[in-house]
Amino acid sequence: MPVIHKSYHVTKNDFIHAGEASIHVKNLLKSLNYDSDLVRRVAICGYEAEMNLVMHGGDGELSVDVSQSKVVIEVTDKGPGIADVELAMQEGYSTAKDEYREMGFGAGMGLPNIKKNSDEMTISSEPGSGTHVTMVFFCKG
Amino acid sequence: MKVKELAEKFDLKVVAGHRGLDRDVKGGYSGDLLSEIMGNAGLGCVWLTVQGHQNIVAVAVLREMAAIVITGGGSPSPETIDKADSENIPLLTYKGSAFELAGRIFPEFP
Known part of the structure; x- marks a missing residue:
């Protein structure tokens, strides 16, 4: 199976289209009959990363490479960056604005959710x- | 149990996503923090929340939920209704609290 590459532009503060890239990726994997647990994990991580771009990252790109053995999601943004990555990885730590918290975001669970649900995660x-942020999901078997 | 049966039995008002009313409800989940829902809600669940903004629909689609119920007398925004219709996610409302509705629904899913 050749590698399938898809790339999505994610716009800062665009809550109208937020989540659509992750839904596309999820539908792509389902149409290719990927294992349901892998699809679930990719959906969780993709959504968290996408929302981070919308809320914090400034404009950014979410890309996915799908092959027989693994799914790789890369997320790059032009935002303010993270001063202390180790602190940002701690559950409960958040710099989200109050208006985002009122919407149920900004609970400090995004990056920890990505870590928990991906097989490999690197953040710089x-x-x-x-x-x-790079996330790797290995296919079973 | 189908979403439409749940709606009839528990006095839930269907406000959008009518084409999804034949979805099977396999359980329930309650909460308002979207990351917590993304991480823990079960596939096919009915989700009880006070959030009415449009981003709840993406969460429901990604978690393959059966339906969303906005509790506490809240109502969805027009954008949420449009999105739920386009994604065929049933969007219901309930006047009472999530606590009360969860207690009523819970015995249906032993």
Whole structure:
């Protein structure tokens, strides 16, 4: 099976289209008959990453590479970056605005959810230069 | 139990997503923090929440939920209704609290 590559632009503060990239990725994997647990994990991580772009990242790209052995999601943004990545990875830590918290976001669970539901996760960020997150999901068997 | 049967039995008003009323309800989940819902809600569940904004629909689609119930007398925004209709996610409302509705629904899913 050749690698399928898809890329989606995610716009800051665009709550109208938020989640659509993740829904496309999920539907793609389902149409290719990927294992339901893998689809579930990709959906969770894709959504969390997408919402991070909408709320924090500034404009960014969410891309996915789908192959027989693994699914790789890469998320890159031009946002303010993360000063302390270790702190941001802690459950409950959040810098979200109050208006986002009132919507049920900003509980400090996004990055920990990605860590928990992906097989490999790498995050690199520096203040002023944006953030890059890579998530890998290995297929069973 | 189908979503439409749940709606009839528990006085839930269907406000959008009518084409999804034949979905099977396999359980329930209650909460208002979207990341917590994304991580823990079961497939095919009916989700009880006070959130009425449009982003609840994406969560329901991604978790393959049966339906969303907005509790506490709240109502969805027009954008939420449009999105639920386009994704065929039944969107219901309930005047009482999530606690009360969860207690009534719970015995249906032993």
